[in-house]
Amino acid sequence: MTLYTQNLPRWKKEEVAEIKRSIEEHTLVGVVDMYGIPASQVQQIRRSLRGTARVKMARNTLIEHALSDLGGSVAALNEHATGQSALIFTNENPFKLFKLLEKTKTKMAAKPGETAPEDIVVPKGPTSFKPGPIVGELQQVGIPAAIEGGKVKIREAKTVVKEGETISKKVADALVKLGIKPMDVGLVLQAAYYRDTIFTPDLLAIDEEAYASNIVLAAQQAFNLSVNAVIPTRLTISAIIGKAVREARNVGVEASIYEKGVIDLIIGRAQQQMLAVALVAADHGFELDEATL
Amino acid sequence: MEYIYAALLLHNAGKDVTDENVTAVLKAAGVAVEDARVKALVAALEDVNIEEAISKAAVAPVAAAAPAA
Amino acid sequence: MEYIYAALLLHNAGKDVTDENVTAVLKAAGVAVEDARVKALVAALEDVNIEEAISKAAVAPVAAAAPAA
């Protein structure tokens, strides 16, 4: 299957060979988008992934060559390798990797034209600015700035850009001045190849805890169904017996059936009713004796 | 609280809670009846909706039992 | 509940909860006494510590107070 690489120059062949080797040596290979990540942050991310995952930057064409050479289901990763893609190798499962990459994201200043990932809110409170043209600049983009005690102050919290809206140049400038960094920047996993399957972010965003809690939920549903529909199983028969006994007791007390299992409950109910009536009688002038209370 | 039990017995049996009835019940139970207390009880219960008071007993969770969350 | 009130009245008055006593109290209240229920009541109370059952009632959460976890 070296059909695709036979005409490449030597260094490219070596690069492709290395990519192929890395893919084969790891249980997972992913495609990540590097777009817009400053070099300094890439270094930081690499450091925090060290020992767990390795990021390999390569030209898209070489990645494509490597994947096509390997063929089979991994070749489908090609569809996800666009723009400034890099490969990531790890022996973790795709959920772990997805979470790991989420954690490496950091907040950065917004550039004009970017989309707000969430509502961008300027918090209420004092700023470090002295009075000056800054007040007008802030007010221009709708931030309620005022001068107070010789400092510029934001009078109340204000949402300047809603989630999904584009951030204008003026707003971006104001946010930079206020030191607000609304953008999540980091490696975005676009697809992961793991155990002969391509995992896309929509599957990976469901985390393990969600599965675990669904397991609990399913177990509860099964338990409820077994008890409520009276389908005895070893796990639920005690609960079913308990339900039957409680229902029998309820009937016994409600109907005043004087049987040993319920007579104490009936006494208890009579006693409580007596106390209730005694308290009301006391309210209406009947003096209670000490033994009552 | 024999007097209250007597009243509840009568109420449950669908009888009026009168001096005579309460006295009769208490006597049958061998209680040395104090007329003044009977009168006081009957007077106190005159304006009371016993049914309501009883049903409150079934609802009001006792302070002690309120689970500390 | 008349029967249990009669029993508790007797108990409170320091009398034994026997068929005769319960019947007497109920009759005094004008109740048409069913012997079977009296017998069942007295039998059920035989091994029960009434005092204990009463004191438990004082602490009971009346309706099922759902513990808010």
Place this chain on the structure above:
Amino acid sequence: MEYIYAALLLHNAGKDVTDENVTAVLKAAGVAVEDARVKALVAALEDVNIEEAISKAAVAPVAAAAPAA
């Protein structure tokens, strides 16, 4: 509790809770049936909506249920 269980068995099976039926069920379970208890049971249930009573919470005996806060 056998008598109550027998009554609920019949009720759940869609049968009437009569003296005969209760007695038959108890006998089949090997219980030495006391007629008085059967009569008391049937009498007590006569005016009761069993379906409703089943779900109405009885007063729980409670020291044990008090949640450890």
Place this chain on the structure above:
Amino acid sequence: MEYIYAALLLHNAGKDVTDENVTAVLKAAGVAVEDARVKALVAALEDVNIEEAISKAAVAPVAAAAPAA
């Protein structure tokens, strides 16, 4: 719940909860017995201490009050 009550009735009467006994009790109640359900019940009860399950019920939150976890 008929099947469960049959089992509880037998247990309370001091009898073994076997296929035959459960079937006999249900038949006495006029129930068209399904063997499969009897078998399933008896199998489920094999390793269960019924007495314990009953006594636990006494402490249980009375109506099915679901603690919101």
Place this chain on the structure above:
Amino acid sequence: MEYIYAALLLHNAGKDVTDENVTAVLKAAGVAVEDARVKALVAALEDVNIEEAISKAAVAPVAAAAPAA
């Protein structure tokens, strides 16, 4: 509980909970299927609103029910 899960699986998949379907699912899971239990399951679920039965909280046996706050 395998049988219950098989029923839930079928219900969720929008399939009828029949003997054949339950058996097929259990077999696929490598379970040595007991026809009697399948029949008991299907019979028990016949008149049950599964959606409702799933979501109604059943009270578990209860050492556990004492909420440790």
Place this chain on the structure above:
Amino acid sequence: MEYIYAALLLHNAGKDVTDENVTAVLKAAGVAVEDARVKALVAALEDVNIEEAISKAAVAPVAAAAPAA
């Protein structure tokens, strides 16, 4: 939830929750199986202690509303 039920069915039957087993069970239930979801399930459950999760369910009786899973 079908995928989850399938996993629990296998677990309860003492089988491994593998791609093949989950797929087989789902297919038997007439579900149009999505490979990626099966794999995601199996991968996600790798680090989940199913036994523990189940025992949690048995402890907290909960009104288990169906999720939009």
